Amino acid sequence: MAAGQDHSESAGSQPVSRRALLAAGVALPVLTAATPAAAATSVVVEPSNVQQTILGFGGMNHAVWISDLTASQRDTAFGNGAGQLGFTVLRIPVHEDRANWRREVATARRAIELGAKVIASPWNPPASMTETFSGGKRLRYASYGAYAQHLNDFVAFMANNGVNLYGISIQNEPDYAQEWTAWTAAEIVRFLRENAGRINCRVIAPESFQYRKNLSDPVLNDAAALANVDIIGAHLYGTRPADLPYPLFREKGAGKELWMTEVYHPNSSDSADLWPQALDVGEHIHRSLVDGRFQTYVWWYIRRSYGPMREDGRISKRGANMAHFSKWVRPGYSRITATANPQANVYVSAFRSGSRIVIVAINKNTSPVDHVFTIRNTGSARVSTWLTNASATLAHYNDFTVSNGSFNAQLPARSIRTFVLN
Incomplete structure (x- = not known):
């Protein structure tokens, strides 16, 4: 220059x-x-x-589907020094098999120590609580109470291991359930009305894969269901910029938080270091915060060839785009x-x-x-x-x-x- x-x-x-x-x-x-x-x-x-209060930026760790973050990678993700991402949100899975719960503790505990919020999302209830139907797999209606207890048990397990969850979802992507449990909007509303009030943690719903309002509108329009949800969560896979604003949430979501809880963008095929394509991530965060008024931006896997951290543990160009926000726009800042x-x-x-x-x-x-x-x-x-x-x-x-x-x-x-x- x-x-x-x-x-x-x-x-x-x-x-x-x-x-x-x-x-x-x-x-x-x-x-x-x-x-x-x-x-x-x-x-x-x-x-x-x-405008809205910013609550954090972060990503997902899934210690069963891929290997856990190493100790140094946890610090790179959630520390805020030189060469670190400054993430303040960690998302983990609620495994249907309780024997796997312990596998998420080490990274979650370190994230908490470094000041991050930890949220959790289930892909499936325990198999004993599900049944098959024409649309795939669903939670048995008679098991709604047991499922709420299952979520409570996970909250308690994590707390007993040094991780106080900030929030827990009732289901990951219920409208894209080709390989996991499907929920209709009516089933989500029913569970929220009748069972979510027993969950000892902030409740996240509905986590539509594409921020489809036909899944969240019924929640916002049902006072009893809305009373038992704390965070409207959404994913942004293929969501058009025109669909980011949510007037109904602004009308009826007073006292609720609006989280973007999962995305990778623009794809999972390119290297995260490809330039200038990595700038698409910066633009996507901008649109999510400005047009969508989201309070968080949470990536899919933290460490991946297309993610914010490369497999060698170094920050990628996509990760740098995230860090331009996460390192300096800290939780509690206002847009x-x-x-x-x-x-x-x-x-x-x-x-x-x-x-x-x-x-x-x-x-x-x-x-x-x-x-x-x-x-x-x-x-x-x-x-x-x-x-x-x-x-x-x-x-x-x-x-x-x-x-x-x-x-x-x-x-x-x-x-x-x-x-x-x-």
Whole structure:
């Protein structure tokens, strides 16, 4: 970046150097003919216009289907130092076989020690409680009470092993139950009305695989069922951006939390280090928080070739996109209004905790873009920024001082950049 392009950024602060990139073992980009940066456009951040409270970012650990995270990988996932993801949510399974419950303890306990929330989701009840029908497998109606006790037993087992669950789901993806237990909306409502009140933990439902409202609308529209659910959970597999807003939840979900509890995006076939495709993750988080107003963003397997942590335990480019949020937008921060899409292929979200403001800006264009950022009702502040692009991963970019609540900053081509104002 040439001197003077970021007019408010201090001259003494330098972008990431070639030497630093080589020392970090990252590849340098192939140089092509440069396209001039577009004229600066405006981004307005309004700290007083508070939206939802952010509760965390994280992923899934399933110690039966794949190997457990190692001790160092747990720290990489849930620690928040250099080279760590800063995750604050862990999702684990409620195995139908109680003999497997102990296999989830070590990672869950370490996540708790590092300040994360732990939630759990069942794929199946114990086999003795299920029956087959034309649509597959379902929980016997006569076993609803026993199933609630089964969930309670898991809550108690984890608590006795140092893991106080934040929430427990009644079923993972009941509307995509080709290999696990299916539930209709009416069955979910019935269980919530008649049995969920006995569960000694926050209750999560319905965890539709595609945020299909025909599964959650009946819950929101039934006062007795809604009284016994604490978290409306959803997955976002193939969910269209137009389907992210949920007016009925805003109308009837007062006092309830809205969690995105599972996704991988855009696929599970590409390497998580493929660039610029990994920026799709940053955009997806942006849309989930801004358009969907979700309070959490939870990935599928934490460690996978397509996940936030590579099989060798290092943060992937997809993981870096998550970490641009998770490392600086901590639980309890509030999303605040900001110009979300100041130009094509640029996405901006903002958050605050007290006087600290965090801005995450994504530029998917092939050229750098300049923006004038205006923070309403803010005077002077010290700003630190971090960058991920093709040749840098969560690299400290520069520091500068803001005066009169305004600064000009450039977003490099195909990059995600986090600004932290103190």
